[in-house]
Amino acid sequence: RPVTIPIKNRHVFITGGSSGIGLALAHQAASQGARVSLLARSLNKLQEAKESIRRSSGLDVSIFSADVRDYDAVQKAVNDAGPIDVLVVNQGVFVPQELDKQGLDEIKFMIDVNLMGSFNVIKAALPLMKERKDRLPASISLISSQAGQVGIYGYTAYSASKFGLRGLAEALQQEVIADNIHVSVVYPPDTDTPGFEKENEVRPELTKLLAGSSGSMKADEVAKKALGGIKSGSFTVPCNFEGHMLAIATAGLSPERSFLMAFIEVASVGVLRLVGLFFQWNWYQTIENWHAKKNSKFAIIDLSIYTQE
Ligand SMILES: NC(=O)C1=CN([C@@H]2O[C@H](COP(=O)(O)OP(=O)(O)OC[C@H]3O[C@@H](n4cnc5c(N)ncnc54)[C@H](OP(=O)(O)O)[C@@H]3O)[C@@H](O)[C@H]2O)C=CC1
Ligand SMILES: CCCCCCCCCCCCCCCC(=O)[C@@H](N)CO
Secondary structure, eight states: OOOOOOOTTSEEEEETTTSHHHHHHHHHHHHTTOEEEEEESOHHHHHHHHHHHHHHHOOOOEEEEOOTTOHHHHHHHHHHHOOOSEEEEOOOOOOOOOTTTSOHHHHHHHIIIIIIHHHHHHHHHHHHHHTOSSOOOEEEEEEOOGGGTSOOTTOHHHHHHHHHHHHHHHHHHHHHGGGTEEEEEEEOOEEESHHHHHHHHHOOHHHHHHHGGGOEEEHHHHHHHHHHHHHTTOSEEEOSHHHHHHHHHTOTTOOOOOHHHHHHHHHHHHHHHHHHHHHHHHHHHHHHHHHHHHHHHHHHHHHHHHHHO
């Protein structure tokens, strides 16, 4: 059934709120009259975020320095912040690399921050969320990625961590619906953020090529889609046109509260499977061409060795 989750005068708690998508969300939630709290590791970046929100909206946000991998630190921050109405689990790290070349330490880092960290945050926040006084609809939203809907070259660990969030969200929604808490999962494409800038320094060429199928967005645009999806309690929140296609093609057995969307999904899922197969065909061709180009470079080097002899 449809639902509306009010934001004004409510407590919005954003993890990873000191940068990129989380910071853009914080700005927008504050300007819509929410009481905003931010959690991240670096106190410096948190203070800068606080200052920039004060400058743009005149409002004060609370900041909490904690690592989501440290349950005790997260629990302390959440208890100090007070009952949460809208929890946005947005912290995330991404180091793209072929599994073959990626160290287990980096793999564990992504799973720990993106997946285990999300468990820590939700588990710490849930008891007080359930006890909130006003009984108005509340939200737990997770910022996944389009790489959490389809596996992409270079993202074995990252995709696994983001696919994991969907299972967590589907099961959790059944557990918290009786408390009037609504779960949303947001699936952004490449987004222009400080984290993305860093990612680009080490991104394999094929990762760039395949992820490029969905274009890129500004953090403000993603935050706007995310906030809209959260307020309407949508379980699946796509951010761009490709995202809408992906949402339908990967709808599976996810809950759906819009009758219109349910109708569109049923009517178009078949043809979108076909579109999805065209994308796969195109991606595998890109991979094949990339390998062919790489091998032909080696062939030229080999030849030059022979001519020197
Ligand atoms: N940018 C993109 O292309 C896309 C991003 N996403 C997802 O969106 C989310 C936000 O990404 P983006 O805005 O680009 O990221 P940024 O790197 O710009 O910001 C990440 C935020 O998370 C915080 N953070 C990182 N690690 C931890 C940790 N261990 N504990 C607590 N906080 C932490 C950072 O602060 P600090 O370092 O101080 O802890 C920072 O506030 C991520 O989940 C990402 O996977 C999804 C699709 C595309
Ligand atoms: C049925 C038809 C579907 C058509 C569209 C398919 C397009 C899929 C592209 C996936 C792009 C993944 C980007 C991940 C970005 C990200 O998370 C990193 N930047 C790290 O943050």
